[in-house]
Amino acid sequence: MIATFRIPGAGRLKQAETARFSFDGQSYAGVEGETLASALLANGVHLVGRSFKYHRPRGFLSAGAEEPNALVEIKRDSARRTPNVRATVQELYDGLTAQSQNRWPSLAFDVSALGDIASPLLSAGFYYKTFMWPKSAWKNFYEPRIRAAAGLGVAPDQPDPDHYSARFAHCDVLVLGGGAAGIAAALAAAETGVRVILADEQADFGGSLRFESGARIDGQDGFAWAQGAVATLKAMDNVRVLSRTTAFGYYAQNFVGLVERVSDHLQNPGRELPRERLWQVRAKRVVLATGAIERHMVFADNDRPGIMLASAARTYLNHHGVAVGRNVGVYTANDSAYAAAIDLKKAGVGVAAIVDLRDNPTGSVIDEARALGIEVNFGRAVIRAGGKLRVSSMTVQPKNGGGERTIPVDAILMSAGWTPSVHLFSQSRGKVAFNDETKRFVPGTYAQDCVSVGACNGTDGLSATIDEAYAAGAKAAKDASVKNAGANTVKGTKPKVDASESWSRGMLGAAPGAGPDTTVKAFVDFQNDVTAKDIRQAVHEGMRSIEHVKRFTTNGMATDQGKTSNMHGLAIAAETLGKPIPQVGLTTFRAPYTPVTFGSIVGHARGPLFDPTRKTAIHPWSAAQGAVFEDVGQWKRAWYFPKAGEDMHAAVDRECVTVRKTAGLFDASTLGKIEVVGPDAAKFMELLYTNPWEKLEPGRCRYGIMLREDGFIYDDGVVGRLASDRFHVTTTTGGAPRVMNHMEDYLQTEFPHLNVWLTSTTEQWAVIAVQGPKSRDIIAPLVEGIDMSDGALPHMSVREGRICGVPTRLFRMSFTGERGFEVNVPADYGQAVWEALWAEGQKHGAGAYGTEAMHVLRAEKGYIIVGQDTDGTVTPGDAGLDWAVGKKKTDFVGIRGMARPDLVAKGRKQLVGLKTKDPKVVLEEGAQIVGDPKQAIPMAMIGHVTSSYWSENCGRSIALALVAGGRDRIGETLYVPMPNGTIEVEVTGMVFFDEKGERLNG
């Protein structure tokens, strides 16, 4: 297809390459570097989407980031499918594939557009009202249908193959916005030598200089000046210039989030480039130069494709060299639309008429338009637009009523005035102030170290803007008060404005063609399909606050965040309420300024890099043996070691039996380990654990319980006293960091008088548990300097010596109920010592066991696991561990909490054993327990199962449970109601195997 709407000689893309692209399957030619919107317009395509609620045909409203309508899907391959891309932002590359959204079966014929006809049923607040009856229909009828019909675009269904990077940066002056104001501010700041970052969301710097043909600075065309100034900035060592970079969020203490679109505009980005880069910038001073956004006119059917902002048409012409029509109409309440009409007329485009709502405006642009022979009408309104898939006419009427006249057009350019972009200022918690004379909200009270300049500050005129911005840039640099900044000072001069345009103010709210009593659709918010009528209706139905009006109508709540709609919506609400605008107030602007991809926020933190993975020294051996691993916190732990043909249950049963028959080796390296050292180490242990420690002899171990101040179990573990001033403390695997924090907290803040040092040694020691009747026989041949006899090394003792020639802390302890040892060796020797022990073990028929067998074996003995059998509401008494609380102690953390009335009351849930009446039935962990299975639902639940396993050693299932008054119920029958029937259980003690504990020395 020939690009018929390109104007020879117009635009700035003359040297560029041709790019082929497709839209909805149709092939087109464009120019590389222009936007998709520009390329489609060059091909005469205006219809690009369907609206959210009414499925009305939509075209391009804007030429920038504020675009509410032209949202398309860009597809690179099956995984790279990006929905809701603004065609006005997406740059064209050869081979780009785009599709329209929210239509079926085709863009030109969309079945759901019936919603437009049925729209009286879809009025403001319809979500809150229409689907309330019958209640039961919501889940099965309304919700599925609304979900199918609602939403814009389709989310990709495959993992994102692109990668995203992130950077932190610091600077003295951060300038946001690269138009005339931003460039002037950046120049002034950079010339002082301070570190400057200048960012702009567009590919090209210049802002409105892209379309303002009347601007001349330092003797050049405004846009050319901008390119030269940015080149100067880029060449300076103290300046970083970021294009295609949107500041989306302004956070506390001048912390600003920016997203740089690195490769979305490239045909073949290659793996070395990220798709986007997140910049997190901390700036001493921020200069906001975010410009202003043009508002549309609110009149009937103002959403027809071909109706757009005047500045957009001007950008397409002056920057891209594309005419948006052949015979355009203009509807305005503002001078700036005249400049668009003049530029188009001069480029050879027909301008049917300018309709100006103002009564008798004067000015040079008006005179110039007339001089070019353009028909100019004052005091008139466009009361409706003709056409459906493309605007075909505008109907004009004197604004106070009178005869109608319909003018054929193929595009309408509109301008109601300009809204300062105070989004980032507002996000910085600054308070906006309403200027009654100019009818706009401008920055009022600042909350952070920032300053607004140019159009976003309500400053009119290029000359005033550059004066203000240059001074602000210099002041920001000075206020950042950097040492040694003067070293790089460059002599600069303020840019001189030779010619500029001036735009007067315009209007807010609905124009005469939008009602008040008509049922026409005069759109305020295009993306959420909110009309002037909807806002009036919201007020009539009792909404008084603009925040309520916003939520009731959804005005300003779409992904464009109301960039074009907020002020109109507010003005209509204020008029309907009969209140001045500042009394109705503005809704709060929130981040992000424009939509931000999840990818850029997540960055590299996905897949294996989402969270660190911790592996023990013995991990490679376990992996080589075919172990199946489970995640415990960040650790990978060997779960079980299946042999050929074994499932998990067979492997675990074999491992459990082997331990009790001969011996098993277990990698216990993940246990938390803390070295408590110092003259007051024992005093400290007395305060942090329930147990007494002062009298524990060096060389002996004790099972310790740690409470929180509220008296509930926080952690447990075996503690070995190596010397009078040195304890080797072990914690649960998952609890190690919080136990360390808990200890440090008390040591630093409550007991700072104690002379103690705490060191985390979890990673320093590899721990090999050797458990079972043959355990001593396996270890003894490898040990030097430790007497392994029961008399010299009894249960619960610890010795230092050597194993396989390396230092060891050898614990005699058991978490299986068998004779057992835990061999601590420096982590670097972990695997070597394991392999030596494994070789010895093979002589005795020992095997390796994993965490599942460890759990079963400890449950057979009734040993608890903190966090599984306890849940933060279990006291030592509840867990049957009263014996571990030092009765003579006068203080420890939790001593008072434990004595609270509720914690000593009768009937508390206590840990007990459960045996199912049918020994083959294994209960589900978490299953609830009731006393009477025949009671009415909802039943009174008296407890729940905390641990449950098949025990091959016992030849039956076993379980632990927290049951109200549990120890008094031993022998009773209780019931576990499950979906497939009620399971009968008998309450028992917690020890299922070797109740007398004889095997510890067996």
Added chain:
Amino acid sequence: MLLIRCPYCEEERPELEFRNAGEAHIARSADMAATSDDDFEKFFFIRSNPKGIIYERWRHMHGCARFFNAVRDTVSDRFLMTYKAGEPKPAKLPGASE
């Protein structure tokens, strides 16, 4: 993300390095076991949640690992000052909004 000055490192560092540790100046009784139910309730459960100035504890977790105290304005999130653990509540605050 906030910037927090660690009174031990004597540097402003990003919030990522720190962890909040709850309200400050809640002293644990020297005779804990003898604390009344009411006093224990105040000590363990009751916390202020002011709109404005709050005294709170932070830990420079990924720095010097020290616990310290801070005065923060919950309206602006601004830190008015930080000081070492064990030091008394400051009598005068710099630049307080109220």
